Amino acid sequence: MAEEVRVGPSAGPRELREVEIAEAYVEALLAHGVSYLFLNPGTDTFPIQEAVAKRRALGQPxxxxxxxxxxxxxxxAAHGYYAVSGRPQAVLVHVDVGTQNLGAMVHNAQRGRAAVLLSAGRAPYTTDPAVRGTRDTYIHWLQEQLDQHGIVRNYVKWDYELRRPDQIGEVIARAFQIAESDPPGPVYLTLPREVLMERVDRVLIPDPSRFPPARLGAGDPDLLRRAAEMLVRAERPLVLAAASGRTRAGWDGLIALAELLALPVVEWRTRANFPADHPLHLGYNYGLEHGLSEADVVLVLDHDVPYIPTRTPLSEQATIIQIDLDPVKERIPLWSFPVDLPIRADTGAALPLLAAAARDLLTESDRRRIAERRDRLAALSNAQRLAWRQQAATYASTRPIALQWLGYCLEEFRRENPDILFIDEAITSQVPLFCQVRTTSFGSWFQSGGSGLGWGIGAAIGAKLATPERLVVGLIGDGSFLFGVPEASLWIAQRAQAPVLLVVLNNACYNATKLPLTAAYPEGYSVRTGQFVGIDLTPTPRFDLLAQAVDAYGERVEEPDQILPALRRAAARVREGQSAVLDVILARP
Known part of the structure; x- marks a missing residue:
């Protein structure tokens, strides 16, 4: 049993005596507030598994x-947990092959700015039988690579190998400090087996409060004042938001600023950024944005791709203000969007100061002009929402089910379940769903922030673990569902007691590939013959039956009038503790 001795003036550090380093690793995770270790084990992770078992047996945390x-x-799942809670968790996998199997989720964690500690074993160094943890099976030679860290180095903020046992406390402190510092992101640590199994007389776990993450804060006040002047003078302003709703302060701050200056808001729903039923909500990026080509001042908030220049050109006279944790996108090699006033800041901290500066500048003439704009935009916004709703209602009896009607029913379902939280991996179905399903509260909608498919099911599980009191609903494309290894993922949900409701948008094709093909070759052979190579997902798998194989509730929905009843049946199962999969058969694009 490890003996814990409090040291230091603040009683914050922890000194462990007579302890194996694997147990100190667990102790360090606990010190940094980690609740969950998402584990895929191997021949190199068992010292940590033994450490957890020991602590359980001894009644230790x-x-x-x-x-x-x-x-x-x-x-x-770790990404979904962080997105919902803001608390980083840990992932532990097996050497190089386990690291490779993390796959596109590392890309999502990078682009989605998810602070996660990725730990992996490392092939043992030694062949000395006197050394604990030495090589003792043939794979220990096969799994050693020239640069295991190179698998993920493009995507992580920091990588390191634990080289000495007495480093464990400071290494974990450094990992979390970098992961959580703005802009947050994943970090990678390898753990040689010999080091994990080494027993030492003394290990110090530093006080995490002495290694806090660096925060950007509100940014340069002079730049914020300049931005306020531009927005107050603007005749046709526009706000483009994608992830400013990652914090409550960002959500509230955008509402306050928009209402003060009557700023129309167009969002890409990486997060719920602005109430979708607000009279200043003016649509969605990449096809349904209103006012971009006419705008004279555009405020871009936490947006990696604020618009598609080849689809919706920006006015050459427009002034662009960008407030972002990384306004110039240093980790995107070619990012050529013009920005006249880049402000590196946390939008949650910057927006209240921006509003205060703008308020001080307003004249009576400004207030009258803003009031007129507010009335005009409210009429436009209300008419737009009504038109979307009326259009969807025309599909109430259409079979196969129209995507718009599914969205209509999901909105009815949302209104019945105020505790709902959506995980979105609907891909090409996203914008039609945005138009129907209204996000009216903070923390109600989450995307990965990247483009790696297979995120949605695991993220839903992580979100449920972070907020067990909420009804977590994953909106998952059929291709994304297959990418997400559903049999493994639903088994995780069952074992972790994290039931989720998954709505599979089954249009029987990879529409994300079909759309650019038909756009580039509108009269090509694929279109003329109707034979789309590598796109059709027919015959479609029976996702409802797959769910039953891992003790989840499964139901196939083919009739439009059965969507809402099926959602209610599935929600009842989830609230009773059983995951549910609704396989909704949609009209093919």
């Missing part, structure tokens, strides 16, 4: 391990 039969949903 330990992390909750979530056994993941595949690595991809492990990282997706």
């Amino acid at each position: 330990t992390v909750e391990t979530v056994l993941c039969p595949f690595e991809l949903p492990a990282l997706a």
Whole structure:
């Protein structure tokens, strides 16, 4: 049993005596507030598994391990947990092969700015039988790579190998400090087996409060004042938001600023950024934005791709203000969007100061002009929402089910369940769903922030673990559902007691590939013959039957009048503790 001795003036650091380093690793995770270790084990992770078992047996605090039969949903779940809670969790996988199986989820964690500690074993160094943890099976030679870290180095903020046992406390402190510092992101740590199994007389776990993450704060006040002047003078302003709703302060701050200056808001719903039923909500990026080509001042908030220049050109006279944790996108090699006033800041901190500066500048003439704009935009916004709703209602009896009608029913379902939280991996179905399903509260909608498919199921599980009191609903494309290894992921949900409701948008094709093909070759052979190579997902798998194989509730929905009843039946199962999969058969694009 490890003896814990409090040291230091603040009693914050922890000194462990006579302890194995694997147990100190667990202790360090606990010190940094980690609740869950998402684990896919191997021949190199067992010292940590033994440390958890020991602490359980002795009645000591330990992390909750979530056994993941595949690595991809492990990282997706940690990402989903962080997105919902803001608290980083840990993932532990097996050497190089486990790291590779994290796959596109590492891309999502990078682009989605998810602070996660990725830990992986490392092939043992030694062949000395006197050394604990030495090589003792043939794979230990096969799994050693020239640069295991190179698998993920493009995507993580920091990578390191634990080289000495007495480093463990400071290494974990450094990992979390970098992961959580603005802009947050994943970090990667490898753990040689010999080091994990080494027993030492003394290990110090530093006080995490002495290694806090660096925060950007509100940004340069002079630049914020300049931005306020531009927005107050603007005749046709526009706000483009994608992830400013990652914090409550960002959500509230955008509402206050928009209402003060009557700023129309167009969002890409990486997060719920602005109430979708607000009279200043003016649509969605990439096809349904209003006013971009006419805008004279555009305020861009936490947006990696604020518009598609080849689809919706920006006015050459427009002034662009960008407030972002990374306004110039240093990790995107070619990012050529013009920005006249880049402000590196946390939008949650910057927006209240921007509003205060603008308020001080307003004249009576400004207030009258803003009031007129507010009335004009409210009429436009209300008419737009009504038109979307009326259009969807025309599909109430259409079979196969229209995507718009599914969205209509999901909105009715949302109104019945105020505790609902959506995880969105609907891909090409996203914008039609945005138009129907209104996000009216903070923290009600989450995307990955990247483009790696297979995120949604695991992320829903992580979101449920972070907020067990909420009804978590995943909106998952059929292709994304297959990418997400559903049999492994639903098993994780069952074992972790994290039931989720998954709505599979089954249009029987990879529409994300079909759309650019038909756009580039509108009269090509694919269109003329109707034979789309590598796109059709027919015959479609029976996703409802797959769910039943892992003790989840499964139902196939083919009739439009059965969508809402099926959602209610599935929600009842989830609230009773059983995951549910609704396989909704949609009209093919």
